[in-house]
Each structure stands twice: as structure tokens, then as C-alpha cells.
Amino acid sequence: MGNTSKKLAAKCTLLTKDEQKYVAATFRAASKNSERIREDDLIVSGKVDAVLLEKFWGPQIDPRLAQYLSNFLFGSGQQKTPSVEFNRFAELYVYNVRGTVDERMIVTYNSLGKDYNESVELPYQLIKEYCESVASTYIKMVKASRSKRARIWLDKGFRGRASHVQALGEAVAATVGGDLDSPHHHCTSDQLSKWLETNTLLKQLAELVFVNLYGIDRRGGDESPVQLPPTMPSLLPLPEGLESMPDYPAFIDLSHIAWLNSYLPQKHQHKWRFLFSSHIHGESFATMAGRILDQGASIIIIEDNNGYIFGGYAAQPWSMGPSFYGGEDSFLFSLAPRMRAYPTTGFNDHYQYINHHTKTLPNGLIMGGQFEFCGIWLNADPFGEGSCAESCSTYRGYRRLSKDATFHVRSLEVWGVGDKPVIETDEDDREVSVLDTNPEAKAILEMAGKTRHSEGLREPPSL
Template sequence: MGNAESAVVQNRLVRFRPEERPDIESVFDRLHSAGAAGSSLGAGKSPAGETLMIDMLKATMGKMAPESMIKRVFEGMCSVDPGVKLPPCGGVSREQLIIFLADTLRGTAEERAPLVMAMAQGTKGTTTPDQIRGFLEDLIAAVVQTITHRGRLRGWVPDRMGDGAQGVRLLAEQLSSELKPSGQNTYDVACLEEWLLRVSGVAEFLELLVGEGLQVGLTSHPSPTLLPQCRDAPWSELHCLLDIPLLMFLTPQLPTGYRAPWRLLFSTHVHGESFTRLVGNCKSRGPTVLLVKDTKGHIFGGFASHSWEVKPQFQGDSRCFLFSVSPSMCVFTYTGYNQHYMYLNQGQQTMPNGLGMGGQHGYFGLWLDSDFGRGHSRARPRCTTYGSPQLSGDEDFTLDTVEVWGVGLPPQEQDQDENKKSVLDLDPEVKAILEMTGKTLHSQGLREPEEDEG
């Protein structure tokens, strides 16, 4: 296939398993055939038979990415130096495509950074904040489109969810805010490399778009699962605050093991404006994500690491956090100042009645009064527990919508799952000792494979 000339290509191919390499090497021919079949020239009659043209990419990726992102992918491919002489007719060579696939699917931050620079349409070795945001908006929109087209929604229904276009913009702004400029408000390749090392989301989005968009099937390294599973939401009644980009942002922030499945416990759209109903639906139901929208359009919330329980003391632990969604996406984690993680009380005369997270009585980072419909975010200058600013439009706000989602297995299923585990799971030292003494673990091969929840 002409690859023997390029040591660069051979070095990239060794990143894939032997059984995967034929698939990687065949992508060029497959894209070329799909593009030629859709043109009037017919297969094998392209005047640029040694190169891949942008129309050939559009023929394969057109349903999974906007044209602007396909153009960015093409420019990323064209920017690759394959270590061999390129054909004079332009386009993307076979060697360039293989290197691009290896670097986006299995590459390091150092290898991906120049590709991001090219896809962001940077010039003279730098790119601007506007260019990065434009690239991210196109990338995130393409990922959402790919997930939807490929049927990878995992129980979510975009038509019954929040404004996805706004979510794309907000997530792009959040990711770009993590970049540290090299000077004069521009970013060089070193900035992009450091950013890609710290912020895993961009690399995962590229992996999914390239893997799914170009139909590269790698059994040892499937495309990232960006959405948690959603269970049994009443979609015919619900129009939820969550959107797909927000789920892509929030899910990685949750502790491992609490990321899936998501279950709707309470929504004002479904259950009405009742604090008693909220408490009844949410207590003793495991960790939760709370979402609040006020009448000024601000959307914010918090993650509660423990089941909500009605009592006059603070509860939870340092895994709890607050977050903002709109007008900006941001997570605010534990500061270490105090242990006022989460609070829930009802029907008491001597203690505040309501639901709160962070701060202190009367000055919570997020507070919903038991007299449903009112709340506050009195966090000037910052919430002591989480370091969050005022999250709501007004310090004392009026509720528009409240949602609570259970995350992870419900407590009863968690207990059943724990009961299924053998002593070998509960005590790794016992397992290690048995293996060292040559004992065969007969039960190990008889178990059913665990279902991947996300």
C-alpha cells in the first residue's frame, strides 16, 4: 500500500494490534470508493486517485458532522507531515490519513496539539481564543450529531431536553477557559499540548468523532462512551433542564461508580411544586444531582454524594460539589473550610426548614426553602464550603424549575450487587495469597460478565 517508504507510518501502525492494522490501512480505500461512487466519475476514475479529497470525506461523514467540522478534519489531515514526498495534486495522501488516525485515536498530547492548531485554523504557529471557541463549538456539535445519528443516546431523548445549541456554546466556552495563553492573548502549540494533557474531554471528543465518523472499528479500544445510561424517565411528561452537552460536561465530574445509570426522582414538570413531594421522592435514594432554574434564566445545581436524609445536622462528604450551567458552565469543589456539604430539614420549629448545600444557615451556596418557590444563593464573595459565587440571578430568587436525578445504582440494587460478590472480591489479599500458593480460583471463570453502565 505504499507505506514501506515511511518510517513515520510504520511507527504509528505499531500502536494498533496486528488484527486492527488492516482496518486502519483500508480506511483510505474505503473513503475513496465511497466518495467516487457518489460522483459522476465512478469508482476508480478520480483524477486524484492517489489522494483523498474533501468531497470523499463528506460522503462518509456528512450525516455525523456539520460541513464546517468536516472541513476542519480535512485541514488537520492535510497538516500531517508523513515523512515522504506528497503527490503534486493536493489532497490527503494515504500516509497522512494513517498518521492522522493514529494520532487522534491513539496519540499523545504532543502529537494531537499540532492537529488541533490546524483544525482551529491557526496561522504562524498561534491561534486565538475566538478560533479555539469556533473549533470547539464545531467539534462538540459534531459529537452530539454523531451520538444521535449512531443511536448512542443510551435512553436520553434530545427532543424532550434543554437547548442543545446553547449547551454546545456553553461547553465550548468552558473548555476554552481552561487554556492558558502564551502571550498577547494567543495560544501556541505548547499551550495546546498542556491543555490537552489537563482537559481530557477534547481528546475524547476527537476520538469519538474520528472513530465513528470514519467508521474505524477498534475492538481493543472502542469509541468513548460520553453519556450515562438513563433509566425509565417519563419522557412524554418531561421536558428536562439537562441537554446532551451538559451531560457530557457533568458526567466526568462525578465520582467513579456514581456516573450511571441516571434516574429521574423529582421534577416540577412531572410531580408539581411540592417540597414534601421532593423530600419523599429523594430521601434514602442514593447520590443525586440537583438542578435548579430560576425565573431570571440562571441554571445551577449540586451533586450530593449521599442519600438525602431529613435531620437537623449537615450531612454528606467532600465529594459533594456545586456547579453553574448558565450563564456559564463551571464546577465548584470542596474548599476544606467547613463540612457543611448538604442539609435537609422539614417540620422543625428551631432549625431552618429546606434543602441546602454549602455555606451556613441563612447564607447557603444553594438553598431551597420548604415554602416551595423561593430560595437563595448568598455567597458573596464566595461560598465558604465550595468557593462558589452567587449562582442565581438574584441573591434571593424565585424558582422556575427543579429536577433531582439519582445517579448510580439505587441503594437496594447496590446492596444486591454487593451481596453477589465473593470473598475474593471483598478481600484482594486472600485472592493474592491463593494465587501465590498455586490454588485455582474455580469460581473466577464461571461468573457472568459485568454489564458496562457507562
Template structure:
């Protein structure tokens, strides 16, 4: 059960500091003081009490997962298997493993949250857990009004970005054996404790999201959680309400790949919706402003862009370094880092008649090889000034 080194004698040893443990004990006392079923021990709490305490802070399915994870933890010297209610020791062990534990201890908790039965879980169960987890993070941040200037798009059902980010996280899992099985059948494969532990190590957002769910769901001020590296503050120099084409899951995903010093605050430099479709206006607003994120949406709803690691300059030379990367957030989330093939990271130029304008790479403009870049110019109604001025490819 978990990491044996976290146990001392017959009892579980909490990893919380004294002041943190006092807060955990106070939370348990509040939960166990809720009106219980007649057969519930006064030193424990029921699912009904947990739901009553959390209210609408978390989705019902996540509250049930938390409760099942708590009551399914086996305690030293106690009968194995899920208990009828959650004891103080189970509650402390669950939070200690989840918030302070190793990958091994976190994987134990995750397995219990996915299924109360012993043994491996199915890949499709992990997939559903991941969707519930990402959805719960967006839900609780919105409920606690901690989206830091970002707006959650309205609409029935979970935001599309929830499923896309969940799919990206789930793709980090290495399913072992039977690699020849077709895609749908892969979801029927077993995931044991070792697979989940490896997944937690490969996809650190899994543990981070679980911490957000617990911290912001239960409101634990003594157990500090800095949301700035997760969701950057959004600053717009406009009184007009402006909705970004990025939803909250997409912001979290892109922000996680930026250098740490750029993760705390995003400042809007240019938007075609606010500033028009002038390429000269774009150049004027983004140059000499430091590192920035370029974001585009095409007519098919595909959202993609790139990170510029240094200030843009209008000049006929390549700029930037290997910290630059390209990304997509819809219909799938992915990041494309430098291959090291050359140093052609950033290029910005316009108003020239004999030198390529816009975005380019050696020998061929990116417009010649990337239909999405061509679509961008068509969308904003700009002519391709560099067309006909590019060097012919070597094979021609």
C-alpha cells in the same frame, strides 16, 4: 514532526494493533476508491471524497478541518507543506496521533486542523476550533442516535450549551505573556505548539471529543469507544415525554465531574413538572436513593445545582462528605468543590417549627445568603418555614 519516537526509519510507524490497522486500511481504500479529480493520485483521496463518504454525519466545517489536518502532516523524506490530497501514510499518521498519540502528537494534529500554515495560531482561531469541536460531538451523537435517552433541543443555530461548553474548555488554555491586555485583545495572542500541548493536557475533553468525532463519524467498530462515561443513559419512569432543562453539552460537563461509578446511568427521581411542587413530595422521592444530582432553573434562565454524594435523609443534621460539589451550566459552566472549611455538605429537613427547614449551613440559612435559593422557593410557591428561626449572625 510529532514524536520522533513514533517513527521507525524513513517511514512513520503506526500505533494501531494489526486488526485495527486493517480497519484503517480498509477505510482508506474506501475513501480512495471514491471518484477523484483527474489530477488526484489513485493512492490518495480528495476533500470531495471525504465529504461524500461521511455524508451528514459531521458538520461541513469539521470535515474540512479533518481533511486539512490530514493533508498538512509532513511525512519523513517527503516535501513539507500541505499536499494536494491525503495519502495512506498521512491518513494513518493522523488517526494514530489523534486516537493513540501523546499530548505532543495530539497537539500537532490540532495545530494542523486549526491552520494549515506553519507557526503559531491565534487564540481566536483556537476558540473557533473549540466551538466547532463541541458542536460536532453533539451533531454526530444525534445523527448516530446515540444520545442515550437525552433529547437535543430544537432551534436555529447551534444549541446554547455548545458555546458555553466551548467557552469553558477554551478557558482552560493558559495564554502566556501580555496578561495586562484587555479581554478582546487576548484573542489576538499567539498560541504555539507548547501552549496547545499544555491545553490538551489540562482539558482532557479536547482529546476525548476528537476521538468521538473520528469514531462515530467514520464508524470504526474495531477501535472501541465507550460512550457511557461521556453521556449517561437517561432513565425516566414515565410514559410522558419529558425534556430535561439540561442540554447535551451540559449533561456531558456535569457527568464528567461525578465519581466514575455514577457516570453510566441517571435515573429521574423528582421533577416539579411531573410530580408537582410539594416539598414533602420532593423529600419523599429523593430520600434513601443513593447519590444524586439536584438541578434548578431560575426565572432568568440560570441553571445550577449540586451533587449529593450519599443518600438524602430528612433530619436536622448535616450529611455528606467532601465529594459533594455545586455547579452551574448556564450562563456559564463551572464547578465549585469543597473548601474544607467545615463538614456542612448536605442538609434536608422540613415540618419543624423550632429547627431550620430546607437547605441550611452553620449560623445562617443558605436562603439568607443565596438569592437563587430564595428564588427557587418563590418559583415553586413554597413558604420559608425557617424564616425568623435562624440564629442571628455574629456581627449582629
């Protein structure tokens, strides 16, 4: 790094030593080795100059985000300046990657062409478009990635389609305040502050985007061309089990995966294990059950005959039985036409149910609700028939997931999430007699004056 970069880096105490060289190098490329960046060098006709900054921003940035960054760096309206110094350029990176809520408020207001003022309300439509621009840039970076993780998803037909990217941005923005399905037209600074504090997905998207844009550590990693901090979960999980599927029929999108993965417990975000697909393994409830039982936490994703995509996260392993069970971390979700998640209410524990070949109980799979009124019901016979109730007391804010109350499955797949659980076996299991687990039978033998032939041949079981 030359003297110019050292002088620039020395002017900014916000950056770590490792960050200084990368941010300074990006600044030098944009400023043509001077101490200021002119807007004409960075933005051309409202778009990033792909020739000048192709190595850094050109092919990776959504044009709308480029304009928002221009607003932050150079200002807007009468306060607009023709050039910007290194410190302001560094602030844009630092505030987005590890900024406080107040610093991120400044970024949001300034990027949308407003001064940060507690009395100023922001139009919801602007916030939504800002979120869409960040989400779009993230998906562009994933598509350009050479990492193994991203390439497996892409090679198996998962795409970042514009409509789904837009839905991802809308889902992120919808939590800013008010009803998720009818947000307010304007957002107060208090609503925006709470939203920035609690919306972890927006923070992760912004962090990944700006780490990439500023060229931090381009030696390689899990997301696009950068190495992520070890404490930050990846938005895209590592897919396990797809490599051997030559004709995998992908029906969900990269945007769906990133959004859904962000709602999983952090311990399950690093890996998805492919367990079942109705297209690959056939339309058989018995086959599906055989492949998903005792596989740890999992997600079921269903596409109905109307193109609605929805499902549920089961926090506990699937296990045949006559009763509901599960964990309060479970949730139901919708992926299309909109992305929504419905967490548990605590009203009841009807999180999971699966049964087959019974005469007096329902044969099928249930998530939420109760018999005959289920959040999700999948019939065992005939396989492929299902229903979603109008309401479900198990999950908060629940709206019917399928387009119609009853539906036919077009596509269904199940993924185990996180590492496969290790089933521990007792080393002494092979030495335990049936009578050891049946004290009544043992007592009957003893009253009859009989003993077990193996009684004197075995060591007593360890305590």
C-alpha cells in the same frame, strides 16, 4: 478486504489489526481505491462532500471541523499539498484517539493552520472555535445514533441546541489558561500542553468523534454507531426511569448532560436515575424529600425564573438531620448561561443539609455556605422559593448561580447517579430487643431483680 486495503494497512504500524481494516476501508472510499486522497475528493468548497463520504463523514461532521481536518491532512498556505497518503490519514485518527500530549499538540497546531513550535502562541478564539467544532460534531453523532441510550434521551425531548453546543465548546476551551471568565487572548505552548494533559472531556469528545469518523467497529454500541472501549466511560449516561413518563418536560440539553456527567466520579457516570420533577410530582418539599432520601449520590438541577440553570452534586445520600454533612467530591455547577463547575475548598464540610418540620432550625435544603448565606438554599415552605449567596467558602471559585440573589423555581429535578445503593439489613435485627440497644434500661431491671421474659428464649446475638 481486498489487496489494496492490506497493502495500505501494512504501511502503518500505528494501527492495531482490528483498526487497520476499518481505517483502510474509509481511506479507500475517500481515495476511490487509490493510494492517495486528493483534497478535491474529501473537501468541496470548504465542506465535506456529502455525496462521496455520506456513509462516513457527510452528515456527521461540523463544517468547521472539516476544514480543520483538511488543514492537518493537506497543510495550509505555501505548505499545502494536493494529496495525502495513508499514513497521514491514519495519524489523524491515532493522535486523536490515543495520542500522547505531544502528538495531540501536533494535531491542534496543524489543524489550526500552525506548525508545532514552542514559541508559537495560539489565539484563544481559534481554540474556542476548534472545541466548538468537536462538540458540535459529537452532538450530531448522538442525534444520528440508533443506540437505546441515545434514543431514550432524544425521545424524551432532550435536544442539542446550537446555543448550548456553543456553550459546551466554550466551557471546554475556557480551562486552557488564565481566569475561566476572562481567558487570555493568546495561549502559550506550555499552557496548551497542560490543558491537553488535564482536560479529560476534550480527550473523550475527540476520541468518540474520530472513532465514529473512521468507521471503527460499526456493530453498534452506547454512543452513536460505535462500540466504546469498556474502560472508557460514556459521556451520556443511561437514563433510568424516564420510559414511563409520557410527557416529560425536558429543560436541560444534551450538551448539559454530557458536560455535567464528565465531572461526576467515574463510578457514577454510567447511569442517571430519575427521582423527582417539580412538573411531574408537584411543588411539594415533602414529596421531593420522600423521593430523594437514601437514594445514594445525586444531582439537583434548578431552573430559576430568569432562565438560569444550576445545581449541585451531592456525594452522600440525602438524610434528614440538624447538621451539615457530605463528601468532598461534592460540587456546585452552572449550566446556563455558561457551564462552570465549582469544586470543594476544604475550608468547611458544609456540603449538604436537609431538614423539615423543625422549630429552631432552617426547614429546607442547603448546599454550601452556612445558614442565611448558602451556595444554594431551597425553602421548604413555601416550596419554590430559593436564594444563592454572593460568595460561598465551601466551593472554590464560586460565583452566584442564580441571576438574582433570591429566585423562584421554574423547574427543579433530582437524579440519582450511579447504581442505587443496596441497604444491607442485619438478619438478626428482628431478634434484638430494645433493651439490647439500651444498656442503662437493662441495668435498672437487673438492679430491681427483674429479668426479661425473652431472655432465655433467644440465642445471643452473633458477634
